[in-house]
Amino acid sequence: MRLELRGITKRFGSLVANDQISITVEPGQIHSLLGENGAGKSTLMNVLFGLLHPDEGEILIDGVPTKFENSGEAVRRGIGMVHQHFMLVPVFTVAENVVLGFEPTKSFNRVDYQKATDDIRRVSKEFNLEVDPDAVIESLPVGIQQRVEILKALSHDAEILILDEPTAVLTPQEIDALMEIMRSLAAAGKSILFITHKLKEVKAVADVITIIRQGRVVGTAEPSASESELASMMVGRDVELTVKKEPFSPGEDVFEIRDLVVRDDRGLAAVNGVSLNVRSGEILALAGVQGNGQTELVEAIAGMRPVESGTITLNGRDITNASPRKVLDAGLGHIPEDRQRDGLVMSMTVADNLVLNTPRRAPFAKRGTRNLAAVTENAVRLIKDFDIRTESPQEIVSSLSGGNQQKVIVARELSRELTFLVASQPTRGLDVGSIEYVHRQMVNHRNLGNAALVVSSELDEVFALADRIAVMYAGKISGVVDPSVSRESIGLLMAGTVMETAHD
């Protein structure tokens, strides 16, 4: 099926999310849509999938202009979408999820699960996507869940597949498997629209690359283009993809955790006997697929979640189960994973957010009253030093872009007296330019002889920053390695598996 988007424009109030975007996807082609977060990729996909209606422009399928009132209609017209956050009902079986909305029925409106299961088996055989139709979704690994999403689209006879940031939650091995699937689907004549901001993946799999920036198509590129070419097109200026670091000269242990056990909200041991140490002048990167206990580990360190057993030591002080205030006073800086929930008070000003964890200290407060002049002065200085793009220190922080919100947090944490920084997914959702900036700040912090723990599920980030890499899987550290090891072996550790000798 040949899909053409012609002059698509979508506005939200005064914001133009998509500005005259035109793209053509040929049958059997893997077409990459490369752009930063906020460039308008998701809006475009939602328009294509019938979730939003374009203000201008048209969608042509095999040359025929088409309009979708809702996503069900788009699906019926052969468009399948694999969402970044899977659209699967966790408590349903694979079969129930696949047939949802397209159920074969028997008498009395009963769903014909026998037929459904047979259909799934047939499609999974045809495209070599092995899945047990009776398995319950929530019991499946993320990679398999994604396979179910693809299967769901294919069994609705999708001719064009939209993959929206499909690799964000996968291990490197699962990413390889996904790319293999993409190639074989393209070989079978399906068209694939692959949305991402990851340069390596685009180069590995795409036939054609379209780059969008600020809602506009800024150009196309061949997969043979270099990563820095692609990055500068995406950002609109030259970007340094690697951060310069001074040679690694670690000092004493600054931070240590021993046999830590932390429970998650369901009472399960999300962190199950973790021991780690970080030395001064060192960045320890904690790699791993999301949801393997990293979040709980960081929350426990920051005093936001009770520790079941084990100890946390910072600068020789025991901070196990200490309150967040005590932990911060002990010299810990924390860049939380969910910046809008744990990092900022979204309805407060930039200036107030910049002193959020030091409001009672001089010079920001005196005898129990705030010194607003000092707060503003501090804000003006940090806005300049950290290049926060804001109209004024009194702007409400929620009106800033994601990258600038993150800069507010980075500025606040790094401007305090710290010996140890914990940064959880510090560049998630940021554009390449902001990533570069945040990375440079963290490396500066380390070059000054401080310690840092960086939790990241992005391998690029792990390799860019780490002096040592620890990998977390299922609540345990599955290995601590040197950054000179291959991606492959980190990937295996992320999957929680040891290398096996070849069998049969």
Place this chain on the structure above:
Amino acid sequence: MSIAPAPAETKLATFRPSGRTRVISIIMILIGLFTALAFGLGSVASAHSSLTFTPVNLTAAPWHLGTLTVLTRWTNVILGLIMVALGAEMYLRQPRRGVMGRFGVVAVLFLLALLLWASRAPGPSQVGYVNVTAVLIGSSEVAMVLVFGALSGLMCERSGVVNIAIEGQYIGGAFFGSVIASTTHDFFFAAIVGAVVGGLLGLLLAFLSLRYLVDQIIVGVVIVTMISSLSSYLNLQVLTPFPQYNTGNLAPNLAIPLLSKIPIIGPVFFNQSAFFYLMLVLVGVISFALFKTRYGLHVRAVGEHPHAAATVGINVVRVRYINVVLGGAIAGIGGVAFMASQGQFQPGYTSGLGYIALAAMIFGRWRPSGAVAASVIFGLSVYLSDNLQTYSIPISTEILGMFPYIITIIVVAGLIGRVRAPGADGIPYRHE
């Protein structure tokens, strides 16, 4: 080299039941000890209790089961020890399933022991025997009303809307049901009007919570408050001066030939009002619709993950409207059924049954069959707390009246985090 599949059970393997299982088992042990000591050893050694099984309305009962007489003290000691054993087994084994099932058994045993104790002779009892069939019939009326409410609740919550307004829908159904039944002398019309009233209240809940995304709990509570005040007002202004609109009547029992003659089971299940049979049919129909049909798959998808449902073309808001209105109608019929079992409308006489129905829904894990089982237990306890006075036992009526609510609190507190509500239960859906 190959990659072994990631062991998905890792987390499950480290699962340790929360302290809550322990707390529930300790409560069970305490209830058992209390039973053995107070109801067992607290009775004089010679006291004995009699259980009779002949239906109260002796009309043409072709059978006669003899009276079963037991020694109160030792029977209750044994019942208490069984409860202690169940609790101890649960404390030690910490099973992951069947926790609340065991608690249900203990609750029923406790009620039985309480009955035996209350009716013992020589004792303070004026009655001297317990008519088991009468107790079951009486409880079945309460249980029926609770089942209507629980079905209403699960219709709504399976689609992702919390219907805490069941109590209000009961009251509305009971009020208008009584007026219609009094004027037309036909419970069929009363049921229809009750369904319409309940459905309209459901529509109000749906409209406010789906259109304006108002907090569903708040809307529900407001509806209950509004309806209970309105019904008191109308009762004072209309029903009191014109009592002919509130003569009501008891819904006639429709005995099913042959089946109604079976000992115990017959009078309890096959000699009931039409509402009771309607309730049974509804349980079957809703079970089938939710778990076998395409409609049910859509409802459950909408209640678990509305965005996933929306991406395959299911109209989330419409499904929710339909279910909340249907659920309201079912609760409205429940209100009429309650009125028909009491004979007329009185302000405030539902006394929180709608909330107990919600607890029964949770206890029944959002399943119709579970809701029935839970309603039986709650029905028994409500009935007993209302009727134990007859035995003139040394417990004040007020304390007895708290009894069903205490069970409700234990059940709901014990269940939080143990049973899983539909994923999107109570969460407003925003179209993106």
